[in-house]
Amino acid sequence: MxxxxxxxxxxxxxxxxxxxxxxxxxIDPDTxxxxxIDAQRLNLFAFSIGVVLLLSGLRDLLFGFKAxxxxxxxxGGIFLLLFFFTKARQNILICFTVxxxxxxxxxxFSSTSGFENGLSLYYFLLLNTSLFVFNTRENSKYxxxxxxxxxxxxxxxxxxxxxxxxxxxxxxxxxxxxxRFFTFINVFVWFxxxxxxxxSKHFMILKLYQKVxxxxxxxxxMREKLNRKDDIDLENLVKFAMNDDIxxxxxxxxxxxxxxxxxxxxNPDITADEFKLCALLKLGFTTKDIAEYNCISVxxxxxxxxxxxxxxxxxxxxxxxxxxxxL
Numbered sequence: 102m103x104x105x106x107x108x109x110x111x112x113x114x115x116x117x118x119x120x121x122x123x124x125x126x127x128i129d130p131d132t133x134x135x136x137x138i139d140a141q142r143l144n145l146f147a148f149s150i151g152v153v154l155l156l157s158g159l160r161d162l163l164f165g166f167k168a169x170x171x172x173x174x175x176x177g178g179i180f181l182l183l184f185f186f187t188k189a190r191q192n193i194l195i196c197f198t199v200x201x202x203x204x205x206x207x208x209x210f211s212s213t214s215g216f217e218n219g220l221s222l223y224y225f226l227l228l229n230t231s232l233f234v235f236n237t238r239e240n241s242k243y244x245x246x247x248x249x250x251x252x253x254x255x256x257x258x259x260x261x262x263x264x265x266x267x268x269x270x271x272x273x274x275x276x277x278x279x280x281r282f283f284t285f286i287n288v289f290v291w292f293x294x295x296x297x298x299x300x301s302k303h304f305m306i307l308k309l310y311q312k313v314x315x316x317x318x319x320x321x322x323m324r325e326k327l328n329r330k331d332d333i334d335l336e337n338l339v340k341f342a343m344n345d346d347i348x349x350x351x352x353x354x355x356x357x358x359x360x361x362x363x364x365x366x367x368n369p370d371i372t373a374d375e376f377k378l379c380a381l382l383k384l385g386f387t388t389k390d391i392a393e394y395n396c397i398s399v400x401x402x403x404x405x406x407x408x409x410x411x412x413x414x415x416x417x418x419x420x421x422x423x424x425x426x427x428l
Contacts, residue, residue, distance in 0.1 A: 127187035138305045142298045149294045151181035168268045197243045208254040212265040219281035222288045224251045353380040363428040382425045
């Protein structure tokens with residue numbers, strides 16, 4: 102049982118490392134937070150869709166449908182290339198060309214054996230993909246062109262009853278049923294991946310916005326307590342604290358030079374973690390804030406507060422925030 106638990110933990114850690122590598126590939130650490138969130142979602146999306154399409158292509162190859170394998174393989178390869186070559190992915194014209202090329206491939210394969218093969222569903226995926234990729238006001242014109250392309254290609258296929266081109270074996274009724282089923286699975290998975298990244302991006306931006314608002318609230322409280330505005334860079338100090346940045350402690354010592362000296366007078370053996378906790382308390386961070394921004398549990402923070410009381414001989418009826426404010 103213990104071995105199973107250790108193995109599952111190891112696999113989860115490895116999976117998290119792989120996902121983080123995929124997510125952060127070719128992203129500059131100094132990139133603006135909003136742009137970073139956008140780039141991370143696109144990284145994961147391009148890689149995931151590329152893998153799904155390649156696996157789907159291999160499945161068609163196993164069933165002997167070489168033409169469909171070729172189409173899916175080309176699409177999957179393009180998305181993976183966009184993942185590995187950041188400059189290409191960041192180029193809007195290249196992304197637009199990839200989606201338009203994908204439209205043409207869908208047009209070709211959906212017009213081989215009638216509407217019943219279900220391949221026209223891929224149009225909807227590409228339309229939603231364009232909404233995900235071209236998500237700024239400046240790029241909205243590309244969305245209009247993509248939607249117009251899908252509409253025109255669908256009308257052409259409809260006029261010819263989705264039987265413009267010929268691919269060997271596609272007239273087989275059993276094949277059409279299987280193809281429709283596999284198409285639904287692919288579309289379902291793709292929509293699931295796309296929906297996940299759209300929602301995760303939304304939640305990340307919302308969290309970032311709430312973080313900014315909370316940071317402003319902390320800064321306002323500190324300015325009111327300090328009754329001074331210009332001599333302490335509270336904005337960067339709070340930002341470093343919220344991001345658990347290694348620059349937080351040096352910045353705190355320079356902003357509050359007497360704090361560390363006062364703490365060492367009471368307890369010369371103060372640890373780095375204890376000083377960090379005191380610094381966060383000085384800024385007015387709540388237990389929940391400290392847990393969230395340091396990626397630890399609320400219970401761990403409460404335990405550290407209890408140890409801090411013992412280390413500095415602070416009675417249980419003394420408010421830690423009021424105590425730290427007296428230093």
